[in-house]
Amino acid sequence: MEGSTRTRESLRNAAVFHGVKVNEFQAESSSFQKNETITDTMKMLAVYSTERSVFVIRSPLEGVCSALQGVMEKHAARFGIPTPAFLNAGDGQHAHPLGEMVDIYSLLEKSNWNRSEVHLALVGDLAHGRTAHSKVEGLKVFHKVKVDLVAPDIFSYPVEFKDRMVAEGFEVREFKSVEEYLRQPAGYLADKWYFYKPQFAKCGDLGQAKVEELRSQVSFRSEWHKRLPKNACFFQTLPRDKEFPLIPLSLDGTAINGWDTVAANAYFLDVILLGMLFGKIGKGLPTGGSDARERLATAEAVILPRSDVIDLESADLPSFMKAADLTKTDHTRDPKRARAGGPVPITDGLIIDHIGLSSDAKNVWQRLRMVRSVLGWSKYIGSEGVYVSQKKAAGLSKGIMTLPSYNLESLKVMELKILASVAPGCTINFVAGSKVVAKYRLEVPERIYNLPNISCRNGLCVSNPKNKQRDVYPYFERVPFYQSSVLSEGKEAEFLFTCKYCSWPHFYESIFEDASV
Known part of the structure; x- marks a missing residue:
């Protein structure tokens, strides 16, 4: 997908050494120049052999190999062929x-x-x-x-x-x-x-x-x-x-x-590397097994199945949920309390507080609309408003939303995770019989994905919408803050979100394409 001399010739000759079939794509004339998706091309080539396929990719887009590895594993299983291997021979300005x-x-x-x-x-x-x-x-x-x-x-x-x-x-x-x-x-x-x-x-x-x-x-x-x-x-x-x-x-x-x-x-190392991937070298050697990310993702899949509803009696809560002690006065809330022009008191349902804390009330209104849109809560009758916070975030504007008569038993854990992604730091109050029976603060999750209107800001990333690569969806992982040449100079935060594919760092707010939804 990008011109090369040394890398291409070294690997091509190494493949010839092993006597394997070689399909070579030239950057100037390949299907990638015809507005065709990378995924479709790889799926097509993978089924042309019953043996393992090894794709060596040099690309102006970043994160291509990482994205394809996940997509092609499912495709290979479907057709009963070995999972292809992907070698990153240089992607954008990312790595080689x-x-x-x-x-x-x-x-x-x-x-x-x-x-x-x-x-x-x-x-x-x-x-x-x-x-x-x-x-x-x-x-x-x-x-x-x-x-x-x-x-x-x-x-x-x-x-x-x-x-x-x-x-x-x-x-x-x-x-x-x-x-x-x-x-x-x-x-x-x-x-x-x-x-x-x-x-x-x-x-x-x-x-x-x-x-x-x-x-x-x-x-x-x-x-x-x-x-x-x-x-x-x-x-x-x-x-x-x-x-x-x-x-x-x-x-x-x-x-x-x-x-x-x-x-x-380069040539001799490529011979050895391809020999390992083709199974000629290294059989029987111990491997490191799945990496930490895979184990963590697997664990999360167990903890957060989409069908599970929230169990208010369980002490084993997801990591992003922190229960408030309702015996403390600073955590109590009178559900009948009302403010002029704002949320009306409710007898049963949900009260979501501290949505979109910001010095600009306009941003808070946008985040309220985003919560309703992303979670599909526009179908519920309720009220919402923007107020000036009086306690820990004094002076900042915050949003409050009420959903009266909401069936608490139908609230899924995955919905709460999405809410935590869209409105981190918000509190969710479960109201029954005019009393707050449970209250949780939703913290920023470790990963953000499967949400509309999120995208990597790196224009070279394979997941960026302008590159129009199917089966590649934005996925961000939380990391401690670090200085980066691509971030706003002088701005800091407690953490950043890095793109799973290209490692581009983002402030939380910047992963959303349009907060107004």
């Missing part, structure tokens, strides 16, 4: 795990398989270099890691990856140019360098003078060779730019040439 495997293998080989420590300089376009982003995971095979980031601001390493390196215990330094980096005293320079070709087309409108300046900042010159540490080695993905090589062609015959080794290693 195949390329990273080659890089790390080459680093280990150059280190004589000593994993105790590594000192690596990443030079060039670190903003768009996919294997540069994957280094956060790959370098963890070494016990002690030093990373020197050498790039001007426009090519700088994204803050989220740099922070993750620091969190992993890596020692990280930054420099604006190769020339500045080489001014370091003896013993402070890395003995292993990895160069990333500048992708000027992704940097906006740059004048020729600026392009030349940036290129000079990330290029190595022949006369600097003597400044390098003993046994220094340079790596770069081939083929190189013949007119503007980051590493002078005159250094090809020197001991620092590690780029030719990377190209050779």
